[in-house]
Amino acid sequence: MRAELLHCRSCSPRCGLHWRYAIALLRLHGVSDTSCRVHYAERQNSTASEPQRQRDRSLVLAIANMTEADVVLTDYFLAAESALFAWLLSRQPSIAPGLRDPLVLFFAATAAGSLAGGTVHGFFLSDISQVGVVLWRAALVSIGVAALSAWMIGARMLFSPPTAQTIQVAATGVFVVYATVIVAVNDSFWVAVANYLPVTVFLMVAFVAAYRSTRQPAMAIGIAGLALTVVAALVQQFHVGLHPRYFNHNALYHAIQAVALFMIFWTARSLIQLI
Numbered sequence: 001m002r003a004e005l006l007h008c009r010s011c012s013p014r015c016g017l018h019w020r021y022a023i024a025l026l027r028l029h030g031v032s033d034t035s036c037r038v039h040y041a042e043r044q045n046s047t048a049s050e051p052q053r054q055r056d057r058s059l060v061l062a063i064a065n066m067t068e069a070d071v072v073l074t075d076y077f078l079a080a081e082s083a084l085f086a087w088l089l090s091r092q093p094s095i096a097p098g099l100r101d102p103l104v105l106f107f108a109a110t111a112a113g114s115l116a117g118g119t120v121h122g123f124f125l126s127d128i129s130q131v132g133v134v135l136w137r138a139a140l141v142s143i144g145v146a147a148l149s150a151w152m153i154g155a156r157m158l159f160s161p162p163t164a165q166t167i168q169v170a171a172t173g174v175f176v177v178y179a180t181v182i183v184a185v186n187d188s189f190w191v192a193v194a195n196y197l198p199v200t201v202f203l204m205v206a207f208v209a210a211y212r213s214t215r216q217p218a219m220a221i222g223i224a225g226l227a228l229t230v231v232a233a234l235v236q237q238f239h240v241g242l243h244p245r246y247f248n249h250n251a252l253y254h255a256i257q258a259v260a261l262f263m264i265f266w267t268a269r270s271l272i273q274l275i
Contacts, residue, residue, distance in 0.1 A: 067125045070247050074254035075118025081258055082111035085265040094272040102152040103268045109149060110261065113142030114254075121250065133187075140182045140192045147196040148175045154199070154206040157271075171199075193233050200226055207267065222267025228260035 066072060086107035094100040116139035124132025151171035155164035178195050204226045211219035234240075236253035 066122045068121045068248070068250070070251040071254070072118045072122035074251045074258070075114045075121060078254050078258055078261070079111045079114035079118065082107045082114060082261060085261065085268075086111060089265075089268055089272070092269065092272060099153065099156050100272040102149040102156070103272065106146050106149040106153065107261070107265070107268075109142045109145035113139045113146065116142065137182055137187050140187055140189070141179050143192045144175050144178045144182070144195060147178075147199045148172065150196070150199045150203050154203040157206040157210060190237065193237060197230070197233065200229055210271070216270055218267050218270035221263050222271075225260045225263025225267065228256060228263065232256035232260060 086104050089100060089107065090104045092100070116135045120132055120136045120139065124135065148171050151174075152164075152168050155167035155171075158164075159167065174195075178191075181191060204223055207219050207222045207226065210216070211223065232253050235256060236249055239249040241247060241249040241252050
């Protein structure tokens with residue numbers, strides 16, 4: 001009987017015992033039913049289609065091979081957060097659609113850059129492949145698009161339409177040069193930082209001017225948010241992290257950026273109603 005019960009642990013149909021009855025017998029004889037339940041689950045899963053099993057195996061392998069999980073998760077969080085902000089702003093009624101549109105573009109480009117960057121850090125960091133290179137450069141170009149939209153936002157807040165249009169044309173030229181450098185010369189992250197720091201200061205000036213004219217607390221929140229993006233950039237460039245493996249400088253950079261983006265979004269909601 002002992003041998004028969006052990007045979008039941010494989011949940012084989014030859015045993016002739018229903019799996020629940022087999023587990024009850026195993027308990028009576030002091031045999032753990034854990035293995036029986038595992039094998040029963042395996043039998044149930046074996047009825048799944050081969051494509052489904054292939055997808056499951058691919059997902060497991062992808063997770064197992066993920067590098068810098070802390071960076072991936074924080075980057076993907078940034079992507080989801082920014083995409084949500086872009087969607088919310090696009091649906092918000094505005095008396096200034098000329099200002100709302102670049103704000104939506106700013107968050108949409110940030111979302112795209114974070115998604116591509118997180119994918120590189122998670123799955124292409126140790127594999128120099130064409131896909132990884134394309135994704136990384138796409139992430140940096142997306143940051144450039146966000147910087148371009150920030151120039152547009154600041155110009156439309158500070159200047160008359162003709163002057164703002166001139167600044168937008170100049171900023172577009174800068175973006176073309178930047179994108180060319182990223183694709184053909186140097187795709188280091190510091191190039192992206194050097195590109196967006198000037199426009200961060202420019203946008204901060206625009207927020208300060210808006211605060212002085214409206215005294216709206218939301219403008220002050222945006223100023224603090226932009227200052228926080230500078231702090232995040234310094235953290236990333238000087239490799240300041242909480243833990244070298246579990247929460248490195250890139251993950252901390254993303255975490256600070258997440259807070260900063262929320263603050264900027266809070267200001268953006270008020271901006272498209274005030275200006």
